[in-house]
Amino acid sequence: MRRKLAAGNWKMNGLAASLKELAALAQAITADDQTGILICPPAPLLYRASEAAKGTGISIGAQDCHGDADGAYTGDISAAMIADTGATHVIVGHSERREAHHEDDAEVRGKARAAHACDLTAIICIGETEAEREAGNTLDILAGQLAGSCPDNATAANTVIAYEPIWAIGTGRVPTLEQIVEVHDHLRAKLIARFGDEGHAMRLLYGGSVKPDNAATIFKADNVDGALVGGASLKATDFAPIITALQAS
Numbered sequence: 629m630r631r632k633l634a635a636g637n638w639k640m641n642g643l644a645a646s647l648k649e650l651a652a653l654a655q656a657i658t659a660d661d662q663t664g665i666l667i668c669p670p671a672p673l674l675y676r677a678s679e680a681a682k683g684t685g686i687s688i689g690a691q692d693c694h695g696d697a698d699g700a701y702t703g704d705i706s707a708a709m710i711a712d713t714g715a716t717h718v719i720v721g722h723s724e725r726r727e728a729h730h731e732d733d734a735e736v737r738g739k740a741r742a743a744h745a746c747d748l749t750a751i752i753c754i755g756e757t758e759a760e761r762e763a764g765n766t767l768d769i770l771a772g773q774l775a776g777s778c779p780d781n782a783t784a785a786n787t788v789i790a791y792e793p794i795w796a797i798g799t800g801r802v803p804t805l806e807q808i809v810e811v812h813d814h815l816r817a818k819l820i821a822r823f824g825d826e827g828h829a830m831r832l833l834y835g836g837s838v839k840p841d842n843a844a845t846i847f848k849a850d851n852v853d854g855a856l857v858g859g860a861s862l863k864a865t866d867f868a869p870i871i872t873a874l875q876a877s
């Protein structure tokens with residue numbers, strides 16, 4: 629049995645006052661052993677969020693890290709700095725960073741390795757564009773991103789894979805359950821082929837316009853072990869029912 633994971637990515641949203649949503653979430657949900665709950669706030673909130681989350685069953689993660697341990701990289705944040713705030717996870721290779729910051733698979737792989745070196749769990753994101761899907765290349769594109777973005781030392785404990793079709797992010801458009809199943813089954817087969825039992829145990833999240841009203845359907849897929857949620861993770865009243873749907877799946 630894989631431990632499920634409901635992860636919220638706040639992206640560049642949230643000030644100190646937004647931590648009240650974390651407290652409200654803790655009130656609204658009943659944490660259980662089968663389902664991890666994670667909030668990834670902007671970097672300036674990591675320490676305060678980690679303190680606020682103590683004892684709630686909610687974990688805290690960052691949205692990016694640098695691939696090097698330290699150095700002259702103005703404005704960047706190392707994995708050790710993230711771990712130092714009390715955070716336990718970091719998202720790497722989100723499509724918004726791949727696009728706006730020109731991150732390629734090799735850079736994402738380096739970031740995941742840096743995260744692992746600091747005992748952080750890396751949530752490695754992959755996803756196809758709409759044009760790639762229309763051209764019938766989805767499975768090949770994703771297999772390539774998965775192979776290139778995952779370091780060889782990836783294990784079920786230190787790595788989570790998030791499939792986020794770029795055309796579904798922030799658009800309200802969601803793939804059909806059949807499309808999600810097709811992708812997740814394909815990714816599972818690739819993970820098992822490369823990592824054996826660890827690949828079987830690694831969590832595979834779906835992300836892209838997950839909302840309270842579609843979460844239960846998405847969580848029906850065997851190889852969907854949770855969700856990476858953007859907009860609907862900002863408010864406890866939206867994220868709590870998604871978590872509850874995952875717990876019930």
Ligand SMILES: O=C(CO)COP(=O)(O)O
Nearest residue numbers: 637797798836837858859
């Ligand atoms: O990019 C996402 C999470 O990382 C998904 O964002 P939305 O849930 O807002 O579509």
